[in-house]
Amino acid sequence: MKKLLLLAVTLPALAVAQPAPDRAGQLRDAALNGDTVAWDFLEGLTTEVGQRQAGTEAEARARDWAVRKLTQLGFSNVHVEPFDMPVWVRGVETAEIVSPFPQHLVLTALGNSGATPAQGIEGEVVAFDSVAALEAAPDESVRGKIVFVDHHMMANQDGSGYGQFGAPRRQGPSIASRKGAIAIVVRSIGTDHHRIGHTGVQSWANGARPIPAAALSVPDAEQMQRIFAHAGTRPVRMHLTLTPRNTGTHQSGNVIADVPGTDPSAGMIVIGGHLDSWDLGTGAIDDGAGAAITVAAAHRLMQAGPHRRTIRVVLFGAEEPGGFGGDALYARHHPADHVVLVGESDFGADRVWRVEPTLAPANAALADRIAALLAPLGVVRGSGAADAGTDLGPWVRGGVAAVDLNQDGTRYFDIHHTADDTLDKVDPAQLRQNVAAWTALLAAAADAPDAIEGVTPPPARAR
Numbered sequence: 001m002k003k004l005l006l007l008a009v010t011l012p013a014l015a016v017a018q019p020a021p022d023r024a025g026q027l028r029d030a031a032l033n034g035d036t037v038a039w040d041f042l043e044g045l046t047t048e049v050g051q052r053q054a055g056t057e058a059e060a061r062a063r064d065w066a067v068r069k070l071t072q073l074g075f076s077n078v079h080v081e082p083f084d085m086p087v088w089v090r091g092v093e094t095a096e097i098v099s100p101f102p103q104h105l106v107l108t109a110l111g112n113s114g115a116t117p118a119q120g121i122e123g124e125v126v127a128f129d130s131v132a133a134l135e136a137a138p139d140e141s142v143r144g145k146i147v148f149v150d151h152h153m154m155a156n157q158d159g160s161g162y163g164q165f166g167a168p169r170r171q172g173p174s175i176a177s178r179k180g181a182i183a184i185v186v187r188s189i190g191t192d193h194h195r196i197g198h199t200g201v202q203s204w205a206n207g208a209r210p211i212p213a214a215a216l217s218v219p220d221a222e223q224m225q226r227i228f229a230h231a232g233t234r235p236v237r238m239h240l241t242l243t244p245r246n247t248g249t250h251q252s253g254n255v256i257a258d259v260p261g262t263d264p265s266a267g268m269i270v271i272g273g274h275l276d277s278w279d280l281g282t283g284a285i286d287d288g289a290g291a292a293i294t295v296a297a298a299h300r301l302m303q304a305g306p307h308r309r310t311i312r313v314v315l316f317g318a319e320e321p322g323g324f325g326g327d328a329l330y331a332r333h334h335p336a337d338h339v340v341l342v343g344e345s346d347f348g349a350d351r352v353w354r355v356e357p358t359l360a361p362a363n364a365a366l367a368d369r370i371a372a373l374l375a376p377l378g379v380v381r382g383s384g385a386a387d388a389g390t391d392l393g394p395w396v397r398g399g400v401a402a403v404d405l406n407q408d409g410t411r412y413f414d415i416h417h418t419a420d421d422t423l424d425k426v427d428p429a430q431l432r433q434n435v436a437a438w439t440a441l442l443a444a445a446a447d448a449p450d451a452i453e454g455v456t457p458p459p460a461r462a463r
């Protein structure tokens with residue numbers, strides 16, 4: 001914890017010699033200096049519910065908890081919109097090197113992993129430096145073996161390494177399966193050096209039979225490199241036990257809460273985060289924080305009094321296993337609802353460092369105003385390529401304007417999808433800065449005098 005506090009960013013102090021801020025500026029500053037709603041929401045959710053794996057009874061308890069909390073906070077139209085989804089749950093997960101250097105390794109199963117028999121499997125390990133190297137390997141070199149895939153992801157502020165270096169998790173299992181491997185272990189898609197695995201979803205591509213698939217902790221992946229170097233020509237053999245299972249179709253759901261506006265013809269703003277989490281931690285940074293931040297910002301607008309556009313907060317179900325909640329919302333509400341602007345918070349709890357306003361040319365004044373309101377928070381203006389995340393991305397691809405408030409991702413992938421995703425990793429001052437940024441955005445957009453127009457969908461980006 002000491003180390004984390006040292007890492008915490010010093011937030012810019014607000015200059016004293018500026019003209020008196022307008023309502024949006026006042027709301028922003030009040031959030032920055034004194035918001036307690038986001039922390040209270042996040043602390044309550046992670047304590048009273050804990051992990052919230054999609055489609056399980058834990059996620060159902062989280063929906064009940066959120067409905068009660070949002071109702072207490074005074075939101076309108078609080079309700080759940082259920083949908084069905086296939087559910088996969090973790091079982092036993094152990095691995096040992098059998099020879100030439102017997103030892104235990106730490107790993108965790110990837111979403112939709114196949115299972116070994118209860119007694120596990122044993123096989124020779126074949127190692128690859130990248131998914132491209134695995135793809136290029138002759139099938140005979142892989143058939144009947146356990147594949148290990150390494151990668152070279154480093155931490156960076158915008159988190160862009162996740163798209164590129166996530167390939168071993170996303171594509172590796174299907175490629176290994178098609179080549180006849182009996183199992184695959186990948187280096188965790190993470191940037192820490194703690195002995196914990198990073199889980200995450202992967203889907204079996206056409207024709208790929210499910211095989212056991214897991215992520216080694218980063219220290220254990222590095223240990224594998226050394227084991228191979230020291231083994232020389234001796235085969236490296238692994239014993240692997242993974243017993244996850246598919247439990248069938250179960251219910252998930254999106255939790256909806258509104259702050260009604262005064263002018264229904266001006267359209268609705270939809271923001272949110274996802275309520276489900278992976279099962280290993282308590283889902284504090286992914287994505288209890290995003291839910292808490294957007295709830296707190298909308299609550300500030302509610303308390304400030306009447307504004308023009310309705311603000312809808314959606315706490316999405318089942319994001320982690322494949323964006324089921326985002327797809328369900330879009331299918332149900334597009335184009336029936338007049339949604340004019342969307343934005344999701346789903347990149348942890350560290351400070352907002354960049355704004356990406358993707359608004360129509362006719363709304364240049366609004367984009368300028370949002371950027372100006374965020375500048376005192378140290379937020380830089382990007383080139384305008386918002387994608388609104390997994391959950392609200394369908395709206396952007398459908399031509400709805402979006403604003404991304406990009407969070408500092410430097411330490412996000414140290415914690416992401418691990419047992420370490422717990423409340424103590426959240427810095428309260430940076431959480432308040434997030435609420436301030438979302439409050440400023442909502443205040444500007446909710447009362448923007450001009451119509452908020454549709455946009456040309458941006459080209460798809462790797463996530």
Ligand SMILES: [Zn+2]
Nearest residue numbers: 274286287346
């Ligand atoms: Zn997330």
